[in-house]
Amino acid sequence: MTYSSAEIWFIVAVMGVGTYLIRFSFLGLIGARKMPDWVLRHLRYTPVAVLPGLVAPLVLWPAATGGEPDPVRLIAAAATLAVAWWRKSMLWGVVAGAGSLWALQSIF
Amino acid sequence: MASTTRKSAFIQGLIAGLPFLPIGIPFALLFGVVATEAGLDVAQTVGFSLLVIAGAAQFTAIQLMTEAVPIWTVLAAALAVNLRMAMYSASLQAHLGAAPLWQRICVAYLNVDASYALGVQRFEEVPETPVSDKFAFFVGTMTLMAPLWTLGTWAGAVTGDAMPNWITIDFAMPLLFLSIVGPMLKTLAHLFAAVTSIVVALFFGFLPSGTGLLIAAFAAMAVGAEIERRIGRA
Numbered sequence A: 001m002t003y004s005s006a007e008i009w010f011i012v013a014v015m016g017v018g019t020y021l022i023r024f025s026f027l028g029l030i031g032a033r034k035m036p037d038w039v040l041r042h043l044r045y046t047p048v049a050v051l052p053g054l055v056a057p058l059v060l061w062p063a064a065t066g067g068e069p070d071p072v073r074l075i076a077a078a079a080t081l082a083v084a085w086w087r088k089s090m091l092w093g094v095v096a097g098a099g100s101l102w103a104l105q106s107i108f
Numbered sequence B: 001m002a003s004t005t006r007k008s009a010f011i012q013g014l015i016a017g018l019p020f021l022p023i024g025i026p027f028a029l030l031f032g033v034v035a036t037e038a039g040l041d042v043a044q045t046v047g048f049s050l051l052v053i054a055g056a057a058q059f060t061a062i063q064l065m066t067e068a069v070p071i072w073t074v075l076a077a078a079l080a081v082n083l084r085m086a087m088y089s090a091s092l093q094a095h096l097g098a099a100p101l102w103q104r105i106c107v108a109y110l111n112v113d114a115s116y117a118l119g120v121q122r123f124e125e126v127p128e129t130p131v132s133d134k135f136a137f138f139v140g141t142m143t144l145m146a147p148l149w150t151l152g153t154w155a156g157a158v159t160g161d162a163m164p165n166w167i168t169i170d171f172a173m174p175l176l177f178l179s180i181v182g183p184m185l186k187t188l189a190h191l192f193a194a195v196t197s198i199v200v201a202l203f204f205g206f207l208p209s210g211t212g213l214l215i216a217a218f219a220a221m222a223v224g225a226e227i228e229r230r231i232g233r234a
Helices: A005-030 A039-044 A044-061 A071-087 A092-108 B002-038 B042-052 B057-066 B070-079 B084-096 B101-110 B114-127 B131-142 B145-159 B172-184 B190-205 B213-233
Strands: none
Touching: A005 B042, A005 B057, A005 B070, A005 B084, A005 B101, A039 B084, A039 B213, A044 A071, A044 B084, A044 B172, A044 B213, A071 A092, A071 B131, A071 B172, A071 B190, A092 B172, B002 B042, B002 B057, B002 B114, B002 B131, B002 B145, B002 B172, B042 B057, B042 B145, B057 B070, B070 B145, B084 B101, B084 B114, B084 B131, B084 B213, B101 B131, B114 B131, B114 B172, B190 B213
16 A cells, blocks of 8 residues: 555545535435425436446346356346336345345256 | 334334345455455554445445555545435435434435435335434434444454355345335336436446446436426326
8 A cells, every 4th residue: 555544544534524425415405495396306216217227237247257247147137126026025026036046046 | 102103113224224234244344354455454444434334435445545546536436436325315305304404414424325225215105204204214224234334344354354255145236226126116207217227327337436327327317307297107
């Protein structure tokens, strides 16, 4: 490590404060005031706009295979999403995904 | 009566957060190992997890620090990884904006991918929940994970190995988040937003520090909002 101890603490502190302010931003400063309808209409899609994009590369190029697409993991991911959607249940999704991952990995 | 429902909301949050522990704890151990191997001392490593409490950004920072890039480059890249949390903050405002300031201060500290996903899923399912119960649920999801994130980092930093079989859990995180997203795909607008998110994130996957994910998120929100504007919330 080429940084001094003070520099490392500086990085930790700025990242801590910066990350906190990012998290606090809208929730903290807007508070109970109501945001305009068009903003709310966009924000309603935040979870489905961020989470699928967050996991898509992990599903398609898993680290465990060195980034090679893996049919077993692709099937398990598809099963998770499909069953969670069909049963409207996170739990059933996990069961289907983990179950198919385990079953397929023990076969192949 | 009110305190009874608040207590049960907290317990429900606690239970909802359990599936994330088998992922979060090995991640925390790994961070402790990687950071100390990179040259941080134990206090600095634990400080990272305690103050930043954001896995992806912490790993990004350590990776860049081993490459000896300028300090400002480390900070810019690692904070960019966390920018998606501004979207979480805005999204949570609709549900928790009316909570007292001290509660919003707590929520901000605990606002990570898992707690956000669990929280927003629950708040959309039961929108009439009192704000105090929503707060209790949200805090519940992180009551075990937040201290274990710091403790796990410390354990990894002190032992230097003791890694669990990490390969077998590598895919647990994608599966958990996909199982959260599944029930959220209630309308055509949600479905198209999710598809947009995947396609754009993969297309811009080569961009550094989660920039591609931010572009994907903005595009997907625009698609969802536009479909809703044209055909309503159906």
